[in-house]
Amino acid sequence: MSSAKKLLGDYSNEPSRRPELVVNSKEPFNAETPPPLLVKDFKTPVDLFYVRSHGPTPDLDVSSHKLEIGGEIKPAIELSLSEVQTIGQHVTIDATLTCAGNRRNELNAIKKVKGVGWEISAIGNATWTGVRLRDVLLHAKANIDSPHLHVEFIGEEDCEEKTKYGSSIPMTKAADPKGDVLLAWMMNGKPLTRDHGYPLRIVVPGYIGARSVKWLRKVNVIPQESQFVYQQRDYKLFLPHVNWDTVDALWDSAFSLSELSVQSAICEPEKDQVIAKNSPYTIRGYAVSNGRRITRVDVSVRKHRLKGIRPDRFPNWGTTSAFIMGKCATLKNQTKLFSLVTHTHSDIGWQIKKIKFWRRLWDAL
Amino acid sequence: MSSAKKLLGDYSNEPSRRPELVVNSKEPFNAETPPPLLVKDFKTPVDLFYVRSHGPTPDLDVSSHKLEIGGEIKPAIELSLSEVQTIGQHVTIDATLTCAGNRRNELNAIKKVKGVGWEISAIGNATWTGVRLRDVLLHAKANIDSPHLHVEFIGEEDCEEKTKYGSSIPMTKAADPKGDVLLAWMMNGKPLTRDHGYPLRIVVPGYIGARSVKWLRKVNVIPQESQFVYQQRDYKLFLPHVNWDTVDALWDSAFSLSELSVQSAICEPEKDQVIAKNSPYTIRGYAVSNGRRITRVDVSVRKHRLKGIRPDRFPNWGTTSAFIMGKCATLKNQTKLFSLVTHTHSDIGWQIKKIKFWRRLWDAL
Numbered sequence: 001m002s003s004a005k006k007l008l009g010d011y012s013n014e015p016s017r018r019p020e021l022v023v024n025s026k027e028p029f030n031a032e033t034p035p036p037l038l039v040k041d042f043k044t045p046v047d048l049f050y051v052r053s054h055g056p057t058p059d060l061d062v063s064s065h066k067l068e069i070g071g072e073i074k075p076a077i078e079l080s081l082s083e084v085q086t087i088g089q090h091v092t093i094d095a096t097l098t099c100a101g102n103r104r105n106e107l108n109a110i111k112k113v114k115g116v117g118w119e120i121s122a123i124g125n126a127t128w129t130g131v132r133l134r135d136v137l138l139h140a141k142a143n144i145d146s147p148h149l150h151v152e153f154i155g156e157e158d159c160e161e162k163t164k165y166g167s168s169i170p171m172t173k174a175a176d177p178k179g180d181v182l183l184a185w186m187m188n189g190k191p192l193t194r195d196h197g198y199p200l201r202i203v204v205p206g207y208i209g210a211r212s213v214k215w216l217r218k219v220n221v222i223p224q225e226s227q228f229v230y231q232q233r234d235y236k237l238f239l240p241h242v243n244w245d246t247v248d249a250l251w252d253s254a255f256s257l258s259e260l261s262v263q264s265a266i267c268e269p270e271k272d273q274v275i276a277k278n279s280p281y282t283i284r285g286y287a288v289s290n291g292r293r294i295t296r297v298d299v300s301v302r303k304h305r306l307k308g309i310r311p312d313r314f315p316n317w318g319t320t321s322a323f324i325m326g327k328c329a330t331l332k333n334q335t336k337l338f339s340l341v342t343h344t345h346s347d348i349g350w351q352i353k354k355i356k357f358w359r360r361l362w363d364a365l
Numbered sequence: 366m367s368s369a370k371k372l373l374g375d376y377s378n379e380p381s382r383r384p385e386l387v388v389n390s391k392e393p394f395n396a397e398t399p400p401p402l403l404v405k406d407f408k409t410p411v412d413l414f415y416v417r418s419h420g421p422t423p424d425l426d427v428s429s430h431k432l433e434i435g436g437e438i439k440p441a442i443e444l445s446l447s448e449v450q451t452i453g454q455h456v457t458i459d460a461t462l463t464c465a466g467n468r469r470n471e472l473n474a475i476k477k478v479k480g481v482g483w484e485i486s487a488i489g490n491a492t493w494t495g496v497r498l499r500d501v502l503l504h505a506k507a508n509i510d511s512p513h514l515h516v517e518f519i520g521e522e523d524c525e526e527k528t529k530y531g532s533s534i535p536m537t538k539a540a541d542p543k544g545d546v547l548l549a550w551m552m553n554g555k556p557l558t559r560d561h562g563y564p565l566r567i568v569v570p571g572y573i574g575a576r577s578v579k580w581l582r583k584v585n586v587i588p589q590e591s592q593f594v595y596q597q598r599d600y601k602l603f604l605p606h607v608n609w610d611t612v613d614a615l616w617d618s619a620f621s622l623s624e625l626s627v628q629s630a631i632c633e634p635e636k637d638q639v640i641a642k643n644s645p646y647t648i649r650g651y652a653v654s655n656g657r658r659i660t661r662v663d664v665s666v667r668k669h670r671l672k673g674i675r676p677d678r679f680p681n682w683g684t685t686s687a688f689i690m691g692k693c694a695t696l697k698n699q700t701k702l703f704s705l706v707t708h709t710h711s712d713i714g715w716q717i718k719k720i721k722f723w724r725r726l727w728d729a730l
Contacts (some may be wrong), residue, residue: 015194028053032121035267039284044124054159058215062199069140071220088135098123100208120265128203130184144175151222152214166228380559393418397486400632406647409489415467419524421581427564434505437583453500463488465573485630493568495549517585518578531593
């Protein structure tokens, strides 16, 4: 079915999905990876990768689909996928994507906010293949050296908000050769699936997932940030005292979320998991930054001091807490990757009914 | 007196200095700006700019002084200042320099650490003129695209540690055209003073001041971080439980401080200043980041709610605290500048003996 034929809000043509996905909303489809599967491997399988959508999933025909490069590019250029593929070198990168709302349920526990109720797994690592946005911008003769320009992406998604999905990033990121922004058509070595933007999407490493627009239809070079609701009225952050009665005066002064903040989560044991007395268990989790090195991840089992762990093996060993050293995040050509942190803990001296963890996370200052 | 003639620890030839400087150590000379003078103007006067030294102040003769470019550059190149000035375009930038130990006295109040006891003014904004290190590296045919190389700077300072002063930065920063790393010979439009590195120094915007080596003698392209004590055994950060008995096993796993963290301080009123009941006063301070935009600075007068300040003028107005919006930091070609924050507060409803402030600072996520 072509997107032109699709009715707004018609969910009769959704792709099939893995039953393991934790579904937070069915229409539009929003689902995340079960935490233990997230930390099973460094690379997240495509069919277990979190899905964020704002409307019915487009079902596009690659043979007729065109990408338009416009805005300040006049006249606009139209390109088929195979034409896009002839622009610039094909590049394969590893990059983390994560929803800005990842772990929103933890925010909700403090104060209720709007948005999809994500747990900790609206995040994933994948390998992406495409051409650099920089090369496409150069091909279109865009002024890539202008620090004030922005580059807008519009997808073929008919969103719940009765608009296509659109968003932007600054030209400084879009054209940065080390920024690794791609027009990607492959994920983990295979063509994109419908859930992940077939036939063509943007991948913006180190930025919130909302800027990595799927089902890409247009790239516009524009003099200011995108005016789409997803840039101006969504994905912004406010102080705790701001509420839905007072936010309207504040939207324009709040900046658009872009670069990721440093963040970590424990995926195993799972929340509220009960571990039997004296049974060994393994702690696994992730740590992610905006691309700067994760220099240390500390994990502490509250009120419990690990014994038998030598300080020289665990440089962050403390006298009142147990710390472990996380593997450093891979920093390869500024690609952003979360890293897995694993530690087996087997020396529990008393009965544990419920484990509470805290993490302390440092990135390179 | 030439540096060759100077004895280690001979402080008989120090330059004259402004009596307003707050001296933290006389030999070597370490002094900072009085906080109210720091926020008087956006640009800090050279003779009030904080001074950090590790030994007697060199007194170099520009006519005989040579800069060597070496390490992996073989044979090494020797350049006079006038030869350096013929390499690449002359560039003038505004940049903040700050000591990594700025506000160490606040750390000391929690747990005693080593190092100069700085208050809040080991920081300053200046205008620097020089040539880009990138251009000098290209001139020397250095492999500027190798992400694993480092660039070491060695100055003509005979330090207390019985070594010259030396330090390094990654090639990715050294050669980044937007990184603005300069070999500078002018500060605020005049030749460098002796206290600030005459005749030639490095300026590394956005990095701790320890990397902006003064009295520059050598630039070495090297395959790993500088082995000088100032890179390997100084300017590193540890968890609070680490002490001088346990740190030795940890030096090598701790990363070298480089990029600045986000930070803010109030300079007026001064610490412990008493303000009379109902008298208006102005709050002034600074905010600094590693170059990302400072999006908001919040100031709260504890237990006091400002009246008569309209929420639409002060978007961060809260119901239980008074907030002000700081001016955004200037971000010009990735130069890092601290910004001044000013707010006049005149509506005090009860007697104030002592004002305690806290600041909340956000950079763009």
